[in-house]
Amino acid sequence: MSLVRSLARRYSYRGEQLDDLVQIGSIGLIKAIDRFDLSRGVELTTYATPNIIGEIKRHFRDRGWAVRVPRGLQELNVQLSKLVEGLTVQLGRSPTIPELAKAAGVEEEEVLEALESGRAYSSLSLSQGGGSDDGEDLDPLESLGEVEHQYEVSEDRAVLAPGFKVLDERERRIL
Known part of the structure; x- marks a missing residue:
């Protein structure tokens, strides 16, 4: 013993x-x-x-799982967690469901099922989200693929910069 x-x-x-x-x-x-x-x-x-x-x-x-989740979905959930990290760094933003599905080589529906199944795990996990600065819990499914405001502003400036060069000072101030 x-x-x-x-x-x-x-x-x-x-x-x-x-x-x-x-x-x-x-x-x-x-x-x-x-x-x-x-x-x-x-x-x-x-x-x-x-x-x-x-x-x-x-x-x-x-x-360990509050609801019995098929092993394949458990494994896909782990794979997706790693892919989210890598794609976030690579893309400079959170990946969308279609991007995750393509990277994992599975259908979008399977990605959604696997991400949802991760919420059935009973222990605390980083993949279940965490608290925000204002004390609210963040749902990873809500933030996945979300367009980040600062990224959008930077992208708009980069696209508009060549057009601003051809405008005179008065037109630039108006815009």
Whole structure:
């Protein structure tokens, strides 16, 4: 049982009670004992460790989501989080849903489903948004693809600059 307790201690920072993790790890130990084959020449602890860790990880995977979300959507959500970061830097603004869909190689509807499924995760996460300066929670779906005002102003100035050069001083002041 000390093996189970030491392995469970590694995962106790995830918000579960250590005793609960020890119980879950014990299930993994029991399964390992049932399947252990002494004739293979492997120690029980060597064989049991991955089984115990696997049972604990399975617990977090299955119970970490408030609503059961298909694994494919969970993985797409993680992929989209990384893509949002990269595209934001590359584009200088938040990417739109069509841009994310193209970058991920999936349909827009799948992107929307995956982003919405991320909200079903029960633990706090950066992908669920955060508080703004005025204390309100920000929804990442509301800010995704949003045109940033300062970017729009800069773009307008860049487009209009050649036209301003041909105007005389009076016309420029009027505009």
